[in-house]
Amino acid sequence: MKYRLLYFDDRGRGEPIRLLFHMSGETFEDVRIAHEDWPEFRSKTPLGQLPVLECDGKQLIQTKAICRYLAKSFRLAGRNMADAAACDVVVDIVLDLYDQCEHVIMTESDQRKKNEHWREVYAACGKETLGRLDAILRRGTGYFVGNDITWADIVVFALVSNIKDNFKNMLQSHQQLLTFLSRMKDNSKIKSYYESIA
Numbered sequence: 001m002k003y004r005l006l007y008f009d010d011r012g013r014g015e016p017i018r019l020l021f022h023m024s025g026e027t028f029e030d031v032r033i034a035h036e037d038w039p040e041f042r043s044k045t046p047l048g049q050l051p052v053l054e055c056d057g058k059q060l061i062q063t064k065a066i067c068r069y070l071a072k073s074f075r076l077a078g079r080n081m082a083d084a085a086a087c088d089v090v091v092d093i094v095l096d097l098y099d100q101c102e103h104v105i106m107t108e109s110d111q112r113k114k115n116e117h118w119r120e121v122y123a124a125c126g127k128e129t130l131g132r133l134d135a136i137l138r139r140g141t142g143y144f145v146g147n148d149i150t151w152a153d154i155v156v157f158a159l160v161s162n163i164k165d166n167f168k169n170m171l172q173s174h175q176q177l178l179t180f181l182s183r184m185k186d187n188s189k190i191k192s193y194y195e196s197i198a
């Protein structure tokens, strides 16, 4: 299968998909669309949005659908139906939070305004959401589902790292999550991917 990922030159919703490829070792073309080219490019996408994953030329859209499809293809979707559902739950939890932060991450450069936004999101739902993720990790396997890495770990790592880097020191009360992020960052495949684009 020939894969082409179309996304902006940002981490955003493209990063979990990139990481799934790097974790699996499957090759793909990482096409990064410049924001100034987007107005012209937009009409070439099914919903006027990115990411789009082309699989042998066939376009697949929606971050979650793309990630789930790749996770199934790369055997990163858990061992059984119950694991698969647990992965979906974790991904839905983190995407709900990311949805609240995305606009600010993508467009705001003033750190003070970013922090103000995060404080509001944290009070409204962030504290609860991150607390829920912390609680799942407290089970102690080091992974969100079962005893091994799944796409849920990869999506949480990609999106929560982005939140953490944009809203400085804002995850400080979520120690389980912070430990998880730094362990994932040390994963040899993730590490070599980030070294390759540094």
Ligand SMILES: N[C@@H](CCC(=O)N[C@@H](CS)C(=O)NCC(=O)O)C(=O)O
Residues within 6 Å of the ligand: 012, 013, 042, 048, 049, 050, 051, 061, 062, 063, 064
């Ligand atoms: N539910 C969609 C949302 C996609 C989305 O909002 N993409 C943004 C970038 S993260 C986009 O394409 N924005 C450009 C635009 O809407 O013109 C998904 O998860 O893929």
